[in-house]
Amino acid sequence: MTSATEEARFQAHIDAEGKIEPKDWMPEAYRKSLVRQISQHAHSEYVGMLPESNWLRRAPTLRRKAALMAKIQDEAGHGLYLYSAAETLGTSRDEMYRDLLSGKAKYSSIFNYPTLTWADIGAVGWLVDGAAITNQVPLCRCSYGPYARAMVRVCKEESFHQRQGFQIMLGMAHGSPQQKAMAQDALNRWWWPSIAMFGPPDGESKHSAQSMAWKIKRHSNDELRQRFIDMTIPQADFLGLRIPDDDLKFNEETGHYDIGPIDWDDFWAVVNGEGQCNTDRLAARQKAHDEGAWVREAATAYAAKRAARKAAERIAAE
Amino acid sequence: MSEQTSQHETEWPLWEVFIRARGGLDHRHCGSLRAPDSEMALMNARDAYTRRGEGHSIWVVKATNIVASNPDDKGSFYDPADDKVYRHPSFYQLPDEVDHM
Ligand SMILES: [Fe+2]
Ligand SMILES: [Fe+2]
Numbered sequence: 001m002t003s004a005t006e007e008a009r010f011q012a013h014i015d016a017e018g019k020i021e022p023k024d025w026m027p028e029a030y031r032k033s034l035v036r037q038i039s040q041h042a043h044s045e046y047v048g049m050l051p052e053s054n055w056l057r058r059a060p061t062l063r064r065k066a067a068l069m070a071k072i073q074d075e076a077g078h079g080l081y082l083y084s085a086a087e088t089l090g091t092s093r094d095e096m097y098r099d100l101l102s103g104k105a106k107y108s109s110i111f112n113y114p115t116l117t118w119a120d121i122g123a124v125g126w127l128v129d130g131a132a133i134t135n136q137v138p139l140c141r142c143s144y145g146p147y148a149r150a151m152v153r154v155c156k157e158e159s160f161h162q163r164q165g166f167q168i169m170l171g172m173a174h175g176s177p178q179q180k181a182m183a184q185d186a187l188n189r190w191w192w193p194s195i196a197m198f199g200p201p202d203g204e205s206k207h208s209a210q211s212m213a214w215k216i217k218r219h220s221n222d223e224l225r226q227r228f229i230d231m232t233i234p235q236a237d238f239l240g241l242r243i244p245d246d247d248l249k250f251n252e253e254t255g256h257y258d259i260g261p262i263d264w265d266d267f268w269a270v271v272n273g274e275g276q277c278n279t280d281r282l283a284a285r286q287k288a289h290d291e292g293a294w295v296r297e298a299a300t301a302y303a304a305k306r307a308a309r310k311a312a313e314r315i316a317a318e
Numbered sequence: 319m320s321e322q323t324s325q326h327e328t329e330w331p332l333w334e335v336f337i338r339a340r341g342g343l344d345h346r347h348c349g350s351l352r353a354p355d356s357e358m359a360l361m362n363a364r365d366a367y368t369r370r371g372e373g374h375s376i377w378v379v380k381a382t383n384i385v386a387s388n389p390d391d392k393g394s395f396y397d398p399a400d401d402k403v404y405r406h407p408s409f410y411q412l413p414d415e416v417d418h419m
Contacts, residue, residue: 023389070369077366084350087332093352094329150349157370300330303354 042082043107112275125165337373
């Protein structure tokens with residue numbers, strides 16, 4: 001079979017909502033795109049633990065601390081599910097990890113903003129996890145089986161993340177005037193970066209058309225962004241907080257909220273390394289990797305020792 | 319390059335994880351992980367895949383020990399069963415008087 005017919009058959013299978021599994025034939029470009037998308041997603045889960053861990057030891061109560069710890073553990077798990085899914089495409093974990101540490105691979109730019117106060121932890125859970133969920137739910141139906149299945153597990157766990165964030169916001173928004181001011185300040189700083197998380201506008205999105213045809217992306221950036229905005233604004237109203245956008249208004253005709261212009265220059269600057277925390281985040285990951293080396297070595301040595309002991313016992317028993 | 323190869327050689331083996339959600343159900347594949355040996359694979363599987371009571375029995379199987387059919391055989395490997403319609407209950411017409419069987 002020529003590769004053109006293979007490719008036509010592949011596309012027809014996807015058009016019919018068929019799934020692709022690791023050993024199935026796939027175009028090289030599909031494989032490459034998926035590795036880029038899934039590993040980028042994995043790196044985001046992994047780097048995403050850092051802004052929150054910043055407040056772990058300063059959480060205001062033990063209950064809040066336990067909940068935040070559980071959320072951060074989940075994010076580590078999400079990283080694992082996604083690295084595993086990417087590995088089924090023939091890329092090794094070490095390779096992906098090396099690309100993250102060298103700065104070659106990207107992760108979601110949102111994690112290059114600092115978490116300045118405890119209210120930021122609320123805003124991150126509510127807005128950043130909220131935006132992530134909006135992105136991830138449709139991916140449960142993406143064409144690549146291992147990625148879709150990983151997304152199902154991730155989405156099941158995510159809803160608790162957003163709720164714990166919203167609950168922090170609720171407590172602060174309905175607390176003392178100082179607490180309310182902190183909540184508003186956090187919303188002011190996290191609103192626009194969260195909106196930008198959906199990526200550039202549809203007209204300027206590099207890989208969009210092909211990814212949609214392959215169903216490794218199911219909705220356009222602008223569509224998902226609008227969905228998130230429409231969902232979130234009533235929640236902000238309920239909190240009694242103001243969305244930092246003077247142009248924001250409900251459009252009676254479309255039934256959607258219209259927002260003001262997004263500052264894409266800021267977005268691209270952060271993507272390209274000029275965010276407040278880009279250097280810190282990678283340095284923290286590098287440090288964790290270096291300082292964890294002895295643990296990995298010890299585990300390997302322990303496994304070897306245990307295997308040798310078992311072998312000796314077997315020989316003695318014979 | 320040589321450093322790259324040696325790093326690959328030290329990568330821990332891949333384990334596939336299967337979990338029984340409740341007594342009476344089959345173990346079901348739920349994901350994979352890397353670990354240096356079976357015991358650590360089990361512990362990691364518990365930590366990664368059963369954080370919310372997802373199951374009470376775990377199997378871990380070294381991925382290299384799994385023998386899989388070839389997806390390219392999709393047709394021929396299974397066609398011995400294709401022409402045996404009489405294996406299905408719908409093949410058998412029942413008289414109207416006997417409606418539950
Ligand atoms: Fe996550
Ligand atoms: Fe999350």
